[in-house]
Amino acid sequence: MLKNITTNQIFALFSLQTFTTVIAFYTGMLLGGSKYSTPVAVVVGALLGLLLCYPAYKLASSRPNEFFVEFGGKVVGRPLHILFVLYIVILHLFLAALNLRELADFLLSEYLIGTPGWAVIAIFGVCVAYAVRCGILTIFRTAEGFFLIFAAAFFFIPFIGFQEMELDMFSALINHLSARDMVASILDTMAIFGEMAFLFLLFPYLEMPKKVFRTLFGATLTSLLLIVLHLIPILLTFGPNLGANLVYPDMELVRFIRVGSFIETMDPILIILWLTSIFVKIAFVVFTAVLCIAQLTGVKDHKPFTLPVVAFVSIYAMSIARTPPEIISFLSWEGAPMFFFAEFLIPSFYWLVAAIRKKASGSKTAKPAGSTPTG
Amino acid sequence: MVYIGILYVLIMLADWLMQKKEGVQLKKRITVLVVSICFFVISEVTFKLKDQWNFIMMMEYLRKSMLGGSF
Numbered sequence: 001m002l003k004n005i006t007t008n009q010i011f012a013l014f015s016l017q018t019f020t021t022v023i024a025f026y027t028g029m030l031l032g033g034s035k036y037s038t039p040v041a042v043v044v045g046a047l048l049g050l051l052l053c054y055p056a057y058k059l060a061s062s063r064p065n066e067f068f069v070e071f072g073g074k075v076v077g078r079p080l081h082i083l084f085v086l087y088i089v090i091l092h093l094f095l096a097a098l099n100l101r102e103l104a105d106f107l108l109s110e111y112l113i114g115t116p117g118w119a120v121i122a123i124f125g126v127c128v129a130y131a132v133r134c135g136i137l138t139i140f141r142t143a144e145g146f147f148l149i150f151a152a153a154f155f156f157i158p159f160i161g162f163q164e165m166e167l168d169m170f171s172a173l174i175n176h177l178s179a180r181d182m183v184a185s186i187l188d189t190m191a192i193f194g195e196m197a198f199l200f201l202l203f204p205y206l207e208m209p210k211k212v213f214r215t216l217f218g219a220t221l222t223s224l225l226l227i228v229l230h231l232i233p234i235l236l237t238f239g240p241n242l243g244a245n246l247v248y249p250d251m252e253l254v255r256f257i258r259v260g261s262f263i264e265t266m267d268p269i270l271i272i273l274w275l276t277s278i279f280v281k282i283a284f285v286v287f288t289a290v291l292c293i294a295q296l297t298g299v300k301d302h303k304p305f306t307l308p309v310v311a312f313v314s315i316y317a318m319s320i321a322r323t324p325p326e327i328i329s330f331l332s333w334e335g336a337p338m339f340f341f342a343e344f345l346i347p348s349f350y351w352l353v354a355a356i357r358k359k360a361s362g363s364k365t366a367k368p369a370g371s372t373p374t375g
Numbered sequence: 376m377v378y379i380g381i382l383y384v385l386i387m388l389a390d391w392l393m394q395k396k397e398g399v400q401l402k403k404r405i406t407v408l409v410v411s412i413c414f415f416v417i418s419e420v421t422f423k424l425k426d427q428w429n430f431i432m433m434m435e436y437l438r439k440s441m442l443g444g445s446f
Contacts, residue, residue, distance in 0.1 A: 308411040315418040334434040336401030
């Protein structure tokens with residue numbers, strides 16, 4: 001069962017989940033914070049986000065055949081380790097519920113008006129439960145299967161709306177660059193791309209763990225290309241003020257560029273792309289949480305925890321926030337530091353402690369050897 | 376609230392029976408049951424309080440009160 005996730009599958013899953021989440025749900029938030037500086041801020045934030053993943057990668061690759069939840073206790077002590085793992089689990093459950101709620105809000109406000117929210121969440125929850133119960137390989141294979149078609153679709157959509165863009169506005173992307181505006185989007189993008197760090201919880205499943213960072217770099221570049229390809233047309237079509245006030249700017253872009261042609265029918269295609277990609281992301285996040293809980297409690301099989309966890313995520317998705325703006329406000333302010341703690345600070349702490357311990361044990365073993373010749 | 380209870384009872388029953396069928400140790404079955412009960416209680420509490428309080432509101436309150444809104 002272990003050692004069967006290929007680099008291609010990792011690349012597909014992380015690219016898919018990153019560019020879809022940003023394009024579908026966070027474009028408005030990013031435009032509101034950084035205006036014309038958003039594309040540059042996203043590029044900088046993504047690269048810094050990848051850098052955030054480095055401690056997690058180094059920590060996991062020091063013991064590629066052991067799960068972090070199992071070996072972490074030997075590094076920092078069991079009580080502290082349990083606290084950190086619980087934080088990571090809670091964050092994963094929160095993230096899954098947040099994405100599920102965003103998806104439900106989108107469907108209920110645009111296409112399933114009048115449908116009870118619980119019905120949408122329940123149907124989606126059943127699909128997620130099935131995927132998670134099937135295991136990690138199923139989730140990665142799903143991502144691999146979808147990736148090529150989805151990436152191609154996301155790549156070509158902005159070009160269709162080329163004629164609707166105000167191309168004269170293009171120079172504003174350079175003239176209106178402001179470091180002050182960029183800060184907000186850089187932090188948010190770092191947190192989103194930093195989610196790739198959570199792969200350190202699943203290292204024993206990977207076929208080639210040493211090549212993971214290179215794969216994540218490729219996934220970052222691919223996601224960046226697609227995100228920027230959507231951000232620029234949104235900016236050039238709606239401008240930063242209207243773009244920031246739209247809840248789903250990319251959806252509006254697809255609707256806006258119909259001009260009486262066949263493009264109007266692309267609306268449902270976009271929904272298929274979003275729904276499926278977010279499904280893969282939620283399944284992955286829930287699986288990671290379920291696996292951590294199983295390992296923490298000493299139950300080797302993750303399956304018995306799947307249904308209670310998915311039920312919790314589904315119910316929590318309904319009560320996570322009162323309104324969609326509350327979610328956006330949270331992500332703009334408190335969300336990023338919460339994610340940084342799990343993505344960067346926790347792995348860095350383990351990495352540091354492991355390095356100190358290694359050095360200490362190294363000097364202990366080196367002393368007698370060094371003292372031998374002198375007697 | 377009642378529906379959440381029914382859902383969790385069904386889930387716990389199904390998990391218990393499936394594990395019993397697979398011959399899983401009693402200790403592990405009880406562990407799964409305890410974790411499920413914890414999730415059930417948290418689900419009920421968060422759902423009951425959804426209009427008055429939620430985690431996002433708590434974080435906002437902490438930011439504004441403890442950090443004086445400077446962050």
